[in-house]
């Protein structure tokens with residue numbers, strides 16, 4: 001394995017010391033090391049991966065240097081547009097070093113949402129004309145690969161280092177932002193799910209929110225047909241919920257979102273509000289972190305999400321930060337089933353149960369059960 005310190009210092013020897021991106025579980029150790037050893041102008045966690053390419057491009061325009069964009073391979077879709085129409089040599093010819101976590105690598109077992117992306121990860125780079133190497137787990141060889149990448153950047157190329165599981169050795173984040181929130185995400189999810197009317201449905205976001213919802217249903221001996229688990233497609237749960245709400249006006253639709261996912265495509269909030277779905281409730285479990293991939297910070301608790309919702313036109317907005325506040329708000333919301341779109345921020349603490357499992361039904365089974373339920 002390579003130590004995160006070795007990787008970052010070797011990049012530094014080539015003058016590469018600007019980082020932007022969205023964290024990934026395979027890059028947890030390296031993201032933590034970068035966060036602890038870079039000032040806030042040299043490491044920026046962006047709303048989405050495409051935005052990180054924009055930021056690295058601006059950094060290059062201002063400094064002449066190339067920046068690093070770190071990301072999970074799920075973010076490749078988000079970077080295609082700025083790679084094709086901004087950094088490409090046929091457009092502005094701007095160098096960027098991509099560091100891409102390779103979930104779903106063929107031959108390595110992974111969750112269903114990672115399988116397809118894993119298969120096309122390097123093919124997408126090929127089609128975009130981006131040279132890449134899979135980073136070696138040996139430091140000497142990795143150093144030569146970084147030198148090769150640095151040469152490509154000097155020629156103004158976009159270059160990628162693809163990172164397999166267990167490439168980086170352990171590094172634990174030192175500068176952890178703390179807060180005094182007490183409610184866990186899991187208890188908040190359970191409280192909201194319990195308050196739903198029998199015909200209500202949920203669209204839940206990527207990561208642990210869907211996993212905790214799935215396990216709650218199983219623990220209560222219930223089926224999963226009322227929940228659409230958006231296991232991939234981070235940031236799009238609110239639009240899936242909108243598509244359902246607009247076409248099933250007699251069913252109340254609850255979107256269970258994360259702060260990272262909401263911010264990833266925050267413009268979608270404006271579209272929810274503009275369509276005025278009376279049967280729509282957008283619940284954001286805000287822990288100020290990308291908890292599902294290592295707890296790296298988002299700006300979720302530094303911005304006023306309910307004020308954003310209010311400004312774009314949700315009919316009512318609320319924020320709660322204790323279980324008691326949540327339960328009393330839910331009692332009121334349950335009696336106002338036709339007053340949406342409603343926005344509810346639930347401030348929760350970081351962290352999860354260590355033995356949290358994963359959905360045991362396949363995405364297709366989930367979809368079929370959900371669609372059957374919607375027909376009733």
Ligand SMILES: Cc1ncc(C[n+]2csc(CCOP(=O)(O)OP(=O)(O)O)c2C)c(N)n1
Pocket residue numbers: 022023024025072074075078185205206207208209232233234257258259260261262287289290291292293298
């Ligand atoms: C486009 C894309 N980028 C990155 C990821 C990796 N990823 C999965 S869950 C997650 C964090 C989600 O954070 P948030 O929405 O705040 O929910 P939390 O995990 O904190 O409950 C990330 C970055 C992804 N699945 N898709």
